[in-house]
Amino acid sequence: MNDLTIELRQDDEKHLYEQIYEHIKQEIRKGKLLTGEKLPSTRSLAEFLAVSRNTVEMAYGQLLSEGYIESRPYKGYFVCEIDDIFALEGERGKNAKVAPWNVRVKKEAEEPGFLLDFSPHAIDMTAFPFSTWKKITKNILVDANSEMFASGSPKGDRKLREIISLYLYSSRGVNCMPEQIIVGAGNDYLLMLLEKILGRHVKIAMENPTYKRAYRIFDSFAYQISPVELDVSGMSVEALKKSGADVAYVMPSHQYPTGIIMPIGRRMELLKWAEEKEERYLIEDDDDSEFRFKGKPVPSLQASDWAGKVIYIGTFSKAIAPAIRISYMVLPIPLLETYEKKCSFYSTTVSRIDQRILGEFIEKGHFERHLNKMRKIYREKHDLLLNELKDMEEIFQVSGEGAGLHILLDDKKGRKEKELLEVAAAAGVKAYGLSEAYIGEAVPGRKENMVILGYAALSKEQIYEGAQMLKKVWK
């Protein structure tokens, strides 16, 4: 009994039962109470400690449920046999905050500083209609009931899918019913779902150069990736056929990074290729198709697909804000059944509240107004950059202009990309190289002297300044 002399503190922030529990637990862990040893009955310990029997019962109950002691009918409470109890000795005290091993955890990377960053992936957030977004959020929350906080359909709420279906039809010519749309938290997640639908033994053809992010994701699926070189119309269907791939990932409306718009003839050839075999599909990434600065938007490839061969993927992260984690995937009808079977039990990754906010943002016309505004802003930046770079037209051939959020410069003097980027970096300007977008082994004829300049996130003053700095070091 002496072992259980417990100093109970009434003023302790811990309940009395917790203090008793903690004491006995420590005695067992330290080996002072040995396996098989009998504990006092709840009644006698209560008397001894001058606490209520209920308090002791609660302490014993906790020890029982954590497996430190066991109750033997008509006999009482006994210390359990615990394998490797002394391994517990190392258990961290309340104050220790760092793991004991000497492994250094990689700190999250910080970007090195540049004065100006011509990133082709950043976007302009300054014109985002914060107040509209806030107002919609506020109004939705006022009406929000528990229904809104309940879990929604795995595909996304039907109302939002209806809105997206109409938007895609009118803006991109995409033909689909809301049943074909799956809303998810970002393109990466939707590609992960698609992996479940298409299976894991997929040989996928990708345009080369391509969107490296998608490449990394397919690579993480252990997909066999066939890089397919581009001609002036985009992915060569001849080369695609030779690759033996079943699935092709393409950006027909505005290829990243080349800016190639796939002409209708090539689109028909691609669709014909897909129709030849049941297992063939085309993944259409329609990322920045909203931003075209002359003429009408080019229709999507999906718009010409009558055989159910195009998987269409798009996002609101680029046109609205990166933090809005809402993308959509339009499955062709032949794949819907596979989705139902293999994926429909995955819970949705987007909160219903966010779905409602976005739905209203589109439905009330704010999205279209925002797009129009952004198109104007981006066009002005695009024109300014091209105009400022005119002095260098003897040195650089410009391409990829007229749409998207970046341009390409091809050094006519044959200077290598690496050299161009290095002198820019030395002046504090981050430019990007085409080589970053190449996948697979180098083939003859690959461009080695092309630089990418994205202008979306820079202000006009910064674009002007950046252009002057680049002219100084590149000319």
Add this chain to the structure above:
Amino acid sequence: MNDLTIELRQDDEKHLYEQIYEHIKQEIRKGKLLTGEKLPSTRSLAEFLAVSRNTVEMAYGQLLSEGYIESRPYKGYFVCEIDDIFALEGERGKNAKVAPWNVRVKKEAEEPGFLLDFSPHAIDMTAFPFSTWKKITKNILVDANSEMFASGSPKGDRKLREIISLYLYSSRGVNCMPEQIIVGAGNDYLLMLLEKILGRHVKIAMENPTYKRAYRIFDSFAYQISPVELDVSGMSVEALKKSGADVAYVMPSHQYPTGIIMPIGRRMELLKWAEEKEERYLIEDDDDSEFRFKGKPVPSLQASDWAGKVIYIGTFSKAIAPAIRISYMVLPIPLLETYEKKCSFYSTTVSRIDQRILGEFIEKGHFERHLNKMRKIYREKHDLLLNELKDMEEIFQVSGEGAGLHILLDDKKGRKEKELLEVAAAAGVKAYGLSEAYIGEAVPGRKENMVILGYAALSKEQIYEGAQMLKKVWK
């Protein structure tokens, strides 16, 4: 030239250039303008139609970029050769809204109606602090700047991970640095990420019965799943060893559906098993550990893990609201490097705004208050249900009580689960069977007469009423 007699309507809502573009495109598609045919020059067409040359140039530009026509230097514009142009004929008119194929798209399923549903997975949303949540949202939006709408760290924002790390330490004894935490949109998504980390040739042991949702997800990964039968302490380590599995998925604090709390001895055995081989890991799903109605919460298995063997997964969907798509995974340090290599390029699936709202909800103490309130509400429902079922104690053995959000009833008369559920359903009451939670082939000794009753989402009145109805049909 006659072919290009275009009736231009100034009052049309379409721009003039669009009307010209549309007309020529249709002529090409209908085969009235043939491959190789020369178009009039922009100047002559402009004169002919009495529009500005710029208008015609825009129309030609659009046709060029979509690949209907091509420009030959010094020669002019010519209609392109388009493979399979007539396939386009089917292209949907503006009014057609339904796909032409006769495939019927499966309509989203609706649940059949029950008067009362004792679902073990539903939760009580009526006590959700909507107004607090709304207020936090409002305040955050007031301060929200473009930073908040930018894309965040793939692991989730550091601030939220710090808050989660502290919360897990104080409430569940989980030892981790914010670097080890990955925030994601739901457990399902985090398991998808984990698949990328652990690889695809994993043999995984699962408690049997288990949480069927996790089973379905592992099954969709094509993992080899070994069901391991339970004894009174949970997963048998002997059986686990025999299974040959590398990874075990366990719910040590409150096993679903049995409610077994794994005692410390078994936990040490499990950890020892994992330590024996480098590739062995334990996935700890700590789903409803917050709801324990007597004593202190049982610490997590991760709290006793010193070898870096436990992958800890939890969610806020259950304790806050299902629509809050925020879960977290704590990776042991040995797996962090693999995460960095294989997964760190996946964008986060949770918006920064939602991360901020949740962070503040926890940090300001609202989460703890909410949990305390819910614990009280659930305890009352739990007690009420047990009390109402007392009349049947000769018929049913109750288990799994005292924690979680459901109880188990074991029919002493040996009536089968199916019969019990059917008579309940006939009375309008949905009860659940233990068999739903079993995986793999039936083994001797499997319980066939157990019913699961979840009480979280029902009001007290409904629980009372439901209990009376069940007594009537089961007694």
